[in-house]
Amino acid sequence: MNWARKDLLGLEELSKEELGLILATAESFKEVSTREIKKVPALRGKTVVNLFYEPSTRTRVSFEVAAKRLSADVINIATETSSVKKGETLIDTGRNIEALKADIIVMRHNFSGAAVMLSRHVGLSVVNAGDGWHEHPTQALLDIFTLKEKLGRVEGLNVSIVGDIAHSRVARSNIWGLTKLGARVTVCAPKLLIPPAIEEMGVNVTQDIDEALKNADAVNVLRMQFERDGETAFPKQLEYFKEFGITMERLKKAKKDIIVMHPGPINRGIEMSSAVADGAHSVILEQVTNGIAVRMAVLFLVAQANEKIKNGPFASAQGHPERQKGFEG
Amino acid sequence: MREKARILDKDAIARAIIRIAHEIVERNKGIDNLCLVGIRNRGVYLAQRLADCIKNIEGQDVLTGALDITLYRDDLALASGQPLVRKTEIEFDINAKNLVLVDDVLYTGRTVRAALDALVDFGRPKSIQLAVLVDRGHRELPVRADYAGKNIPTSKDETVEVRLEETEGRDEVVIVEKG
């Protein structure tokens, strides 16, 4: 199959085949980072703009490294230094970046749906690097890539996601991606951090960490943000660790080869013990390495698809979908 | 799409490969320091067949690798003709080697140009030679084959399709008319 999307906005909208294509492409790209010269000219002359409305080091750096290994030029825009503070709208910012003749916007935004909205108003590619509580597709892709690399498959695996499911874009993207690829997903969190009707996404729900670990082939541990808006009664940090923290004792009762993932940065002693984070089950650093390959694949695929759209038979009718269709979705 | 003529059949392909294998051994005065790198997709299988022939001649294995040139194309949109970017697998040092690049068809020369760029990222071979099963002309770059199975004059409205046991289930080369 061919990749035909100019944007990567989330995993919900992708088919099983599209997910497979990204993962297979990422596998090829992983080799590039093992070379002496870790660079290919695939996106030579392309400009990637990292537009970050939320502070993030790891995702931003990972995208930057990925873009550079593809020979793209990278520009970083962070809220502190941008005109956002002066009240420019997201659409205006997007159009300005487009006017600079950039090719891809990689955007992190604190509002759910921001990437979807931006993509409707610009002709360049939009890659969602996390929007509100909605989706963080490349994080989930690299989690799934790591899972597949470590365990040889995704279909039929039992994967548990532990932590603040309600406010987690990582959880949502993982759930969409994993369930589409045939894994069985269990989410585990204190009751207040499980969003309503999550079962309809095709997952099991439990509040018992031992239950979540029991048959799991992998556990993905989310970062807890205790500083969040205070709207939900968060358990105290130590209490959380006692109830939900991943420890060696708990892992002893799990499958022998269970792998432990974390999107980072880890709160040691809250989400998991140091022994787990640094232990044999942990694949956390491999996730970081794989993140480069996955993001290279995504940047390459969307750039290629957009090139085809721009040069395609309907080139003149493309561009701003919003301007032809009116303001409908 | 209409099949116009069959240029090579199974036996002709086999003969061409044996001849090229002999030429490679002769030109490089043996196989010390020799390696073969096939361009994905069919070039890889042709390189493997050449390696097998050379082993029959010299009684010794020759290093072979696979090169995916998608990421070195000069036209991103054209690269989409290939559905999937595949892995490059060159698990040996190419520095100071006599490297024979293997592909199925030589046409505009752009694929070879991309392959040369890619190889440069892997090291500095002593020489790079080019072996193709079919040379159909219409070069757009100053590239020529050192070894060619067959030269076939074609028009631009035609395509040359190489079919191999490993990919299509049978060995043959045909000319297909477009439209």
Add this chain to the structure above:
Amino acid sequence: MKILIKSGRVIDPANKIDSIMDILVEDNKISKIARNIKLEADKIIVAENKMVLPGLVDMHVHLREPGREDKETICSGTQAALRGGVTSLLAMPNTTPAVDSIGHLKILQEAIKKGSKANVFICAAITQDRRGEEVNDLASLKKEGVVAISDDGASVDSDAVMLEAFRRSKEEKLLVICHSEDKQLSRQGVVNLGFTSTRLGLRGISAESEYKRVARDITLAKETGASVHIAHVSCQESVEIISRAKKGGIKVTCETAPHYFTFNEAEVLGYDTNFKMNPPLRSKEDMLAIRKALSNGTIDVIASDHAPHTENEKDIEFERAECGVVGLETELAASITELVSNNLFNWEGLIRAMSLNPSRILGISKGTLSAGADADIIVVDPEKAWVARKEDFLSKSQNSPFLGRSLKGCVEYTLCQGKVHKWNS
């Protein structure tokens, strides 16, 4: 000036009329309604194969003037109303300043006198500045012509204040229109709570935040004997509570808006802010319950909750975008498309919900085609299909959920107090 509307199918539930008739308008009043009127007239409107209906009465409209004339003005809003077949409307008081005093009321009345093209009735605020703290001087407001009170956009949270408001509105015979929402339950939600909010990663608004407040408002109204009208009913539970109250003899009426019986929360999945309103689009089950409640009469009224917003306030991140949609120009066609075409309503039912019932609830002499009544009449082509397009709106704002949709039923003429407006389609 004599105007004769000939050979249309006249529907007037107040007088139990549904037949092919002629209507004669003289001096801005309906003077005669009969078969085959043979008279010289200054203007003849041939209405063969058309519906001739009482002008619609929309009891939930935000005209935005004074204060936000960039979104809508009395002039543009009433023009949009006429285009949509609405000849009378109730203007909501959440303007700047709010209609909470005689002074502010006079400002509005002055502006209406200057700019209005239709019959505008005024709803005053229940409490000062709509803060839910101090009940306004209802007696004076009533005396100066206010026909209802509402803090619409907000609910009066304090039971004590609301009880006081009901008591005094009972004395003044003023209708209380309730925006029933418990903000402590709806918090800063932006979409329906449930699978949709979970899927989109947005804060949800529970049905509970609506129906619990509906129940409270009805209970307080019952205690005082005041007339209460529940605005924009969106969920099944609210319908059930209202239905029980009605059966129990409580003086409660209610309305819904076309978006609640046309759409459900699935429309929001593309983050299109033209589907963002408060209350939010609910589940499919809720949508079906609203339809059923309309057809069995539990819901009395269809009102647009016309809420114009500029593109700057709408075409932004979903969570930041304003709530509300325009509706004056699409409500009739949407109701024909969704209710009449689907046999949930016949024409009589439609006119009750969009003209007669709101007139009776507000106590205004509208909603009929009786001889002697104001000549508020519309002529509608019931079969004509059209597509809602931004550029065709007369409203200053185009934040409509119906954009790009094909609708059935087109207003051809609007007579408002005898003045004829012909619409090119």
